Amino acid sequence: MSIFTGEYFDNYRLEDLSSEIIELAERKLKVKLPTVYIELMNEQNGGELTLKNFVHNIFEDGFIEIDYLYGIGQKSGEGILIDSYTRKEWGLSNKFIYLHGDSHNWIALDYRRYTGDNPPVVYIDTDTKQKLKIAEDFTEFISKLSELEGEIQSYDMSNEYEEFSREEIEKALLGGWHKYHMTAGLHYFGLLDEDLNWFLTQMLGSIKRLMEKQFFEDHSTIDNYLNIIIDIIRKKKVDFNQYAQTEELFKILTNFPKTMDYNSMIRNKSIKIKNYLTIEQNR
Numbered sequence: 001m002s003i004f005t006g007e008y009f010d011n012y013r014l015e016d017l018s019s020e021i022i023e024l025a026e027r028k029l030k031v032k033l034p035t036v037y038i039e040l041m042n043e044q045n046g047g048e049l050t051l052k053n054f055v056h057n058i059f060e061d062g063f064i065e066i067d068y069l070y071g072i073g074q075k076s077g078e079g080i081l082i083d084s085y086t087r088k089e090w091g092l093s094n095k096f097i098y099l100h101g102d103s104h105n106w107i108a109l110d111y112r113r114y115t116g117d118n119p120p121v122v123y124i125d126t127d128t129k130q131k132l133k134i135a136e137d138f139t140e141f142i143s144k145l146s147e148l149e150g151e152i153q154s155y156d157m158s159n160e161y162e163e164f165s166r167e168e169i170e171k172a173l174l175g176g177w178h179k180y181h182m183t184a185g186l187h188y189f190g191l192l193d194e195d196l197n198w199f200l201t202q203m204l205g206s207i208k209r210l211m212e213k214q215f216f217e218d219h220s221t222i223d224n225y226l227n228i229i230i231d232i233i234r235k236k237k238v239d240f241n242q243y244a245q246t247e248e249l250f251k252i253l254t255n256f257p258k259t260m261d262y263n264s265m266i267r268n269k270s271i272k273i274k275n276y277l278t279i280e281q282n283r
Contacts, residue, residue, distance in 0.1 A: 003040075003145065004047040009230045009272055011223075011265050013047040014071040014079050025072045025081060029097060032117035033072070034109070034138040037099075046071020046079050051145035056134050058123070065148065066107060069099050077264035085258050090126050103262075109138065164188050166198070173206040176213070182206060183224040190232045200245035203228075207252060211260070219260050226253070226269050233276070241281045250274045 007013070017038075026033055048068045055063045073079035077086075080097050092098065096108035099121075106124040110133070114120070121135040135141035162184060169185035172178040186206075190199045203225055210218040232238050240246045253270035261267055 002043060003049055003051045003142070004044045005050055006044065007048060008276070009269065010047045010068075011269055012068040012070060012079075013272075014045040014073055014268070017041050017045045017072060021072055021074055024074060028081060031097060031109075031111050033097070034118050036118075036137075036139045036142065037109075038072075040069075040142070041072050044071075049145065051147055053146045053148045054134070054141075054144055055146070056123075056144070058132050058134065064105075064123070066100050066145065077258060077261070078268065083258060083264070086262065092126075096122070096124070107134075107141075162188065170202065173202055174209075176206070176209055176218075179221050182221060183228070186225065187228045187231070190228050191235060196232075196238065196240075196243060197245070200240075200243050200249065204245050204249050204252075207249070211252070211257070214257070214260060219262055219266065222253070222256075222260075222266055223269070226266070226273065229273060233273075239277075239280065241277055246277070250277075 004010075004013075022033070022038060046069055049066060052065050052067055053063055054066050071079040073081040075081065077083040080099065082092060082098055086092065087094070090101075090103055092106070093112075095112040096106075096110055098106050098108045100107040104126050106126070108122055108124055109119045110122045110131070111119050118137045118139075120133050121138060121141040123132045123134050124130070135144065164181070164185040166189070169181060169189065172181035172185060176182070186199060186203055189202075190196065193199065207222055207225065210222060229240070233240070250270055250273070254267055254274060256266040256270065258264070
């Protein structure tokens with residue numbers, strides 16, 4: 001059984017691996033990657049995990065939740081090829097290969113005193129500067145992953161929708177500060193209203209305004225916009241190719257500025273949606 005969910009629109013899932021991609025990444029990173037890691041990435045090149053629970057007595061709660069593993073990218077900002085902006089922002093050393101992270105806490109392969117292809121795995125806290133070994137190698141690390149106990153609570157854009165008026169959503173989108181109304185409101189109209197021209201026009205205008213401000217925290221709002229589009233594709237089978245705003249929308253998002261785009265998440269998700277729409281158009 002794969003440890004990945006297999007979701008097509010998975011934020012962390014990169015294109016299928018090839019020997020050329022592996023060689024390029026190892027050359028850029030100046031390391032030899034673990035064979036078991038490469039074998040796993042050949043099954044699926046990064047992505048959300050079904051086995052998210054990692055138990056270890058070094059953690060206060062006795063475990064940590066690991067949602068995903070980075071795949072092997074081809075260019076800076078993709079998967080384990082952490083871009084220089086992110087490295088500088090969070091003080092990430094080039095002596096580690098980062099497999100998972102959320103700015104303050106990271107899971108990484110430790111090459112500081114290792115020159116082979118099977119280094120230990122460490123947990124890094126960038127706030128305390130702690131670097132704690134949690135597995136002798138990647139094989140042991142993977143073997144310790146298990147399913148989370150109890151029900152997993154996650155926001156899944158359910159079928160229960162709060163009602164909004166167009167006027168209050170347009171006001172929230174223009175102001176740019178009420179993030180809940182911005183995202184929940186667009187989600188409401190995107191799924192329950194037939195006028196997707198209004199929906200796409202409002203979303204496009206909001207994205208442009210958020211990008212003008214260049215606030216890193218607005219990344220999550222734009223990421224939620226993309227999740228709304230994915231939800232509409234799934235539930236309404238909408239062909240976004242027929243709408244004039246779609247081309248401009250994805251031209252902007254597939255070239256999203258790195259300063260706002262943590263680990264290229266917006267660009268990667270946008271490219272996946274755009275590729276999906278292209279496939280659907282050519283069917």
